[in-house]
Every structure is written in structure tokens, then in C-alpha cells.
Amino acid sequence: MNTVVVTNVVKSYGRHRALDGLSFTAGPGVTGLLGPNGAGKTTLIRMLATVLAADSGTLRLLGRDPSAERLQIRRRLGYLPQEPGFHRAFTVFEFVDYVAILKEIVDRRARHDEVRRVIAEVGLAEVSGKRIRALSGGMRRRVGIAQALLGEPELVLLDEPTAGLDPEQRLRFRELISRIGENRTVVLSTHQTEDVAALCGRVVVFDGGRCMFEGTPEELRRVAEGQVWLSAERSGVLSWRTGEGLFRNIGQAPDAARLAEPTIEDGYLLLLGDAAVGVRS
Structure with a gap:
């Protein structure tokens, strides 16, 4: 079953049409949204995260309609925006714990166990007491992924997760993202073809808000x-x-x-x- 089904979706900002009848599907594994800057990738990711609503067309996320069941969907998804908006005075643990509270993990002991689990999963256990402002860019991205993994979400949305990272950091992130995609649906936006080649089982190429290709990386190569x-x-x-x-x-x-x-x-x-x-x- 497809976790994400997007059908003829239109989204406009004034006279600018960011998404123009876009359709695609995504199921378990890693699906890449590939396109140049301004193609509409961030708009689409925000719609999949239920932050934005479509002007027309339909979305089905985790078998549900986000226009009527947004809260139920949000409880089952994780989202890393392009600019996470960290509270830089927080430590790693404090920030992830803060997000866990927002995600309604109310029991303190269970919540702290979950916070420690996701911090360890992204390899930040040794710096969990450090303030976010003291971390490298790559480590801050890992904090962002940690909060997206809270509660074992079935759908994980990552907006340009490797942008601005050096080659070593990119390799580490690819390893992490591929592991996350082994047992859930991951949709990531990127303008890096190397990320698609290294990570994605399926790829959707779009520009000007329209789908230009949907298939495997090998089919894109051909x-x-x-x-x-x-x-x-x-x-x-x-x-x-x-x-x-x-x-x-x-x-x-x-x-x-x-x-x-x-x-x-x-x-x-x-x-x-x-x-x-x-x-x-």
C-alpha cells in the first residue's frame, strides 16, 4: 500500500503557481523528490507534513485525508524542515525532549527513554548534554532527524537534509537515512542527484510544480x-x-x-x- 498518494494537487501563492496539477505516490523505502531550486519541493513537503493545504486536488497520507484527519496523521509522521528553528540555548536532550512534549509523549519516564533512544539512533549520545549552539552543522542536522524519529513514525519527511554538509557529513547522513528507510516510508527533497543515486529506491523529478518523471533511479539514468x-x-x-x-x-x-x-x-x-x-x- 502506498503511504503517500498525491493526485492533481495545485497550490498557488498569489499569481505564482508553486504546484501545478502534481501527482505521484510513495511507499515503504526512500523516495526522492528531485528538482532545481524553486521547483516546489519545499511547498510539497510542507503539504505532506500537513502544514499547508492544497488549493485543489487530493492527498492521502497513511490512508487518511489530511483535510479531515490532520491530528491523526501528525501522530504518525516525523518532519525535518529545511530550517528547523532550533532553540540554540537548549541542550540536545532538552530540545528533543521539548519536541517530545509537543508530540504528546506525556509520561516523563517513557518520554525520556524515547528521547535517549532517538539521540542514540542518530549517534549523538555522547553530546546529548551539549548546547545546540556549540554543535557543528552536521550535528545540528542529526538533532533535527532525532526529533523527527520520536514515536517511531511510519512516514518521515526530510527537506534538503544534506544541504550545506561537507562530503564526510553527507556520507554519514546517507548511511543514517538509508537505515531509517529500511522499515518505514521516507520522502526527502533534494537537488543533489548524488543523494538520489545513493539513497532512493524511487525518484520523482519535477519542475515548475509539475511531475516530469516518476520511477527508479536506473530508469532515470536510461x-x-x-x-x-x-x-x-x-x-x-x-x-x-x-x-x-x-x-x-x-x-x-x-x-x-x-x-x-x-x-x-x-x-x-x-x-x-x-x-x-x-x-x-
């Missing part, structure tokens, strides 16, 4: 099959010079072109088409 080639001169719709001095081109390959093995990024850029021009140079 979108660019036969349309990526190497040459001594720039010749594709999208083209950039590699470290070897050759140009990697994406588009309609000329006859006798030296075809290259496509990547997920190639498929993604080909789907974006004209919108992607200028992404590489």
Missing part, C-alpha cells in the same frame, strides 16, 4: 541512453568540459558520436531541457 557523448568541441544542448579536456554533451547525438555511459544526472538534466541550460558550462 532516459539519457544514447544521448550522451564525448567530443573535442562543444556540440550538445548541454555541454561542459571534463577534467580530461573533452566535452561531455547531452542531447541529440550526431552520427558516429563517441557515446558515453549516461548517469542519473544526465537523465535529470535532459528532462529539465531548456531550464537546465546554463547549469553546466
Whole structure:
């Protein structure tokens, strides 16, 4: 059964249409929402978190209608926004405990056991008494994931969880997120194709508030099959010079072109088409 079902959803801010008839589904495992900045990813994640309502269309989350059963849904989901809004004077334990109270875990002993459990799950047990303002950016992101895991949620929503992290921190986060997705539904938004390749069983590519692709990362890679080639001169719709001095081109390959093995990024850029021009140079 799909945990998330989005059907023809529209959301506008004044004259700007952030989501324009968007439809997709997500089930157990990790599903990536891949798109450029401004594609509508954060708007969609906030709607899945029941923070925003659709102007039209329907959502089913955990088998329920968020317009009528928002509280029941919130009790079964975890949410990490792009900017969590930490109380930086709190310690790690105090902040996660504060969120646990908001999540209606009222018994003090049971709540503290749960707080310690999620802090340990994200690898922060040794710094649980540290103030959040003294933590690195990567550690603060772990605090955000810890609060999202309170109460063993069935649906976990992560908005750009690896943005701004260095390569080592990104690898640690990928390990953590993949583990979380082993027994629940995780939906994460990203503009990093590397995150999709490393983490996601399914990927939804969208831009301008519309779904442009829904499938597996391998199927996204095959979108660019036969349309990526190497040459001594720039010749594709999208083209950039590699470290070897050759140009990697994406588009309609000329006859006798030296075809290259496509990547997920190639498929993604080909789907974006004209919108992607200028992404590489």
C-alpha cells in the first residue's frame, strides 16, 4: 500500500503557481523528490507534513485525508524542515525532549527513554548534554532527524537534509537515512542527484510544480541512453568540459558520436531541457 498518494494537487501563492496539477505516490523505502531550486519541493513537503493545504486536488497520507484527519496523521509522521528553528540555548536532550512534549509523549519516564533512544539512533549520545549552539552543522542536522524519529513514525519527511554538509557529513547522513528507510516510508527533497543515486529506491523529478518523471533511479539514468557523448568541441544542448579536456554533451547525438555511459544526472538534466541550460558550462 502506498503511504503517500498525491493526485492533481495545485497550490498557488498569489499569481505564482508553486504546484501545478502534481501527482505521484510513495511507499515503504526512500523516495526522492528531485528538482532545481524553486521547483516546489519545499511547498510539497510542507503539504505532506500537513502544514499547508492544497488549493485543489487530493492527498492521502497513511490512508487518511489530511483535510479531515490532520491530528491523526501528525501522530504518525516525523518532519525535518529545511530550517528547523532550533532553540540554540537548549541542550540536545532538552530540545528533543521539548519536541517530545509537543508530540504528546506525556509520561516523563517513557518520554525520556524515547528521547535517549532517538539521540542514540542518530549517534549523538555522547553530546546529548551539549548546547545546540556549540554543535557543528552536521550535528545540528542529526538533532533535527532525532526529533523527527520520536514515536517511531511510519512516514518521515526530510527537506534538503544534506544541504550545506561537507562530503564526510553527507556520507554519514546517507548511511543514517538509508537505515531509517529500511522499515518505514521516507520522502526527502533534494537537488543533489548524488543523494538520489545513493539513497532512493524511487525518484520523482519535477519542475515548475509539475511531475516530469516518476520511477527508479536506473530508469532515470536510461532516459539519457544514447544521448550522451564525448567530443573535442562543444556540440550538445548541454555541454561542459571534463577534467580530461573533452566535452561531455547531452542531447541529440550526431552520427558516429563517441557515446558515453549516461548517469542519473544526465537523465535529470535532459528532462529539465531548456531550464537546465546554463547549469553546466
